[in-house]
Amino acid sequence: MSKQTTTPVSMTAEEFKTAGYHLIDRIAFLLDTIQERPVTTTKTADQLRSFLGTAPLPETGISADAIIKRATNLLFDHSLLNGHPKFLGYITSSATPIGALADLLGAAVNPNVGANILSPMATEIEQQTIRWLGEFIGVGPSYGGILVSGGNMANFTAFLAARTAKAPKSIKTEGIASSKPMTVYCSKATHAWIEKASFFFGIGTGGIRWIEQDEHHRIRIDLLEQAITRDLENGCNPFMVIGNAGDVSTGAVDDLRSISALCKTYDLWFHIDGAYGAPAAALPELKKVFEGIADADSIAIDPHKWLYSPLEAGCTLVKDPNTLIETYSTHPVYYNFNDTESRPHNYHEYGFQNSRGFRALKIWAALQQAGRKGYIQMIRQNIELSQLLFHLADKHSELEAVTQHLSITTLRYVPLLGLDTMDNRETYLNTLNEALLNVLQRSGEVFLSNAIVNGKYCLRGCIVNFRTSEKDIVEIVETIVHEGRKLHRKLMNHSAPVQLMNHRQ
Numbered sequence: 001m002s003k004q005t006t007t008p009v010s011m012t013a014e015e016f017k018t019a020g021y022h023l024i025d026r027i028a029f030l031l032d033t034i035q036e037r038p039v040t041t042t043k044t045a046d047q048l049r050s051f052l053g054t055a056p057l058p059e060t061g062i063s064a065d066a067i068i069k070r071a072t073n074l075l076f077d078h079s080l081l082n083g084h085p086k087f088l089g090y091i092t093s094s095a096t097p098i099g100a101l102a103d104l105l106g107a108a109v110n111p112n113v114g115a116n117i118l119s120p121m122a123t124e125i126e127q128q129t130i131r132w133l134g135e136f137i138g139v140g141p142s143y144g145g146i147l148v149s150g151g152n153m154a155n156f157t158a159f160l161a162a163r164t165a166k167a168p169k170s171i172k173t174e175g176i177a178s179s180k181p182m183t184v185y186c187s188k189a190t191h192a193w194i195e196k197a198s199f200f201f202g203i204g205t206g207g208i209r210w211i212e213q214d215e216h217h218r219i220r221i222d223l224l225e226q227a228i229t230r231d232l233e234n235g236c237n238p239f240m241v242i243g244n245a246g247d248v249s250t251g252a253v254d255d256l257r258s259i260s261a262l263c264k265t266y267d268l269w270f271h272i273d274g275a276y277g278a279p280a281a282a283l284p285e286l287k288k289v290f291e292g293i294a295d296a297d298s299i300a301i302d303p304h305k306w307l308y309s310p311l312e313a314g315c316t317l318v319k320d321p322n323t324l325i326e327t328y329s330t331h332p333v334y335y336n337f338n339d340t341e342s343r344p345h346n347y348h349e350y351g352f353q354n355s356r357g358f359r360a361l362k363i364w365a366a367l368q369q370a371g372r373k374g375y376i377q378m379i380r381q382n383i384e385l386s387q388l389l390f391h392l393a394d395k396h397s398e399l400e401a402v403t404q405h406l407s408i409t410t411l412r413y414v415p416l417l418g419l420d421t422m423d424n425r426e427t428y429l430n431t432l433n434e435a436l437l438n439v440l441q442r443s444g445e446v447f448l449s450n451a452i453v454n455g456k457y458c459l460r461g462c463i464v465n466f467r468t469s470e471k472d473i474v475e476i477v478e479t480i481v482h483e484g485r486k487l488h489r490k491l492m493n494h495s496a497p498v499q500l501m502n503h504r505q
């Protein structure tokens, strides 16, 4: 018999088991049948709202089991299932089942991983997880860091550390005005986080130097150096270069080694945005592509992307963890990293958050379940499937394969008939492919997103999905062509019926 007092949110052990076993049974069923379900709901927001009902906040409570049952029904039937093998949209991975169990466990223990005293073992697990992430991608043992909510936060955390390290010491008391204008360098393909960072941290978008890419979608090193020297001549304070590994649109990896060399020459902070691509650095066959990664002052890597962690999980790795303390600790006078026995590791001193959840557990668990070998196998398989998608598009007469880097392929549908007589061919193809993407996304059969590559509106498949198979890729190509044909016919009928008649065979 439990001696605990009964409150409106209490559950007896029996109640917890009933609701919990029920929940686990249902989740197991969802995961077991995920490939037979639609990728996403076909219902509109209005319809979903009507399922949910418009009841006001309930005055009195109901049983936990009933709530769990209702929640699973609502979510299983009306969600976008990014765990579906044909979900290749944006950069959102299917989530490890062990991650779901770990989140449940983490929430049950509920450590506050902001302070060591509030999370003794969880703090150790987070440190071990971060060490393993560094080992996995092949950076040196000096690297440490912090888990954050995702790529944006991981990049912000590094950005402010870079600014603090490269600005006059007075910046912490006098603010940004105590520095000459600070400038940051990145390719035009850099993710939108950089603009937000420029708003937050006083640089302004005027302080961002967007550098052109070469024909392989990598930052132009010659233009990068020119921009730095020009800014130095003009009295600016260049402080940071961002290398993408790989970039969010096409997956291209910048020439990290050359960026690193420039950063040494000009005493700049070298940051790598590897939110998506950094885990691929673990593959022996990609060592050359990622050469220079171990020189970075900071690296953003998202376990919730290519390590298949459930949302949310990002990580900032820094070569020298003192740089985070100098940026974020309000008591930097007493830091002493060599004496870990007497100096507790308090994560609130390493980043933006004070109270922090236990993000590490789901990553830590999956890293052990798969091991280094298991992860390399899954990442390699994703890359091979992406290459297959490119190859199938390339040899199909109605598809144009556009780019392929890491596990991202871009392609577009190009109909065989009706294009010759158009003087706005490219505009039409952009309209057609944009409409095609919308049709595909709503179909529930496959989920792709888009990229604009050299002015072309492309369908974009990013495979960070351990459930996707060769069969799925073959079927996805068939679906794209099938829907593309239908849509082209419809658009031609709609806009130029006479012209279409002339071309009908």
Ligand SMILES: *Cc1c(COP(=O)(O)O)cnc(C)c1O
Pocket: 091, 149, 150, 151, 152, 153, 155, 191, 193, 246, 247, 248, 273, 274, 275, 276, 277, 302, 314
């Ligand atoms: C996804 C991504 C981000 C943003 O990460 P979130 O987890 O969505 O905040 C930043 N940079 C790159 C290269 C990314 O792929």
